[in-house]
Amino acid sequence: MDWGKGIILTIIGFVIVVMTMVVISVRMDGIELVTDNYYEQEIKYQDRIDEEKLTLALGRDVLVYESDTKSVILDLPVGSKGKLNLFRPSERALDQELAVEIKDVGKKEVSIKHLKPGYWRVQLSWTENGENYYQEKKISL
Incomplete structure (x- = not known):
């Protein structure tokens, strides 16, 4: 075999591999953004940062995960x-x-035993005395 045939076969092989990858990626299901309104949430990101700062200023942990009982305490x-x-x-x-x-007065317990095991983000946003607050915990069940 000479150089010309080798180069042509290499180019044809490369094109076949690329086309196969394109077909596979087009047929894939379940590819989506994290949220439907991702860009709107990015614009409001500074508001979220301000809410987190207000939450830190409270001086208490509002959202607590109890691994023993698989529940979230508010x-x-x-x-x-x-x-x-x-x-x-x-x-x-x-x-x-x-x-x-x-x-009611006291802490509220929310059971999360029904959730599928794995990585979760528990996000709490609330209004207290006319102010908006936000806290997030990353947990593994």
């Missing part, structure tokens, strides 16, 4: 309202959002 005052997001980065279909409203 330490919020009476009258607080917000939402608890159970976010699974690897599988969007497992994400859950729970409404939180504190009506």
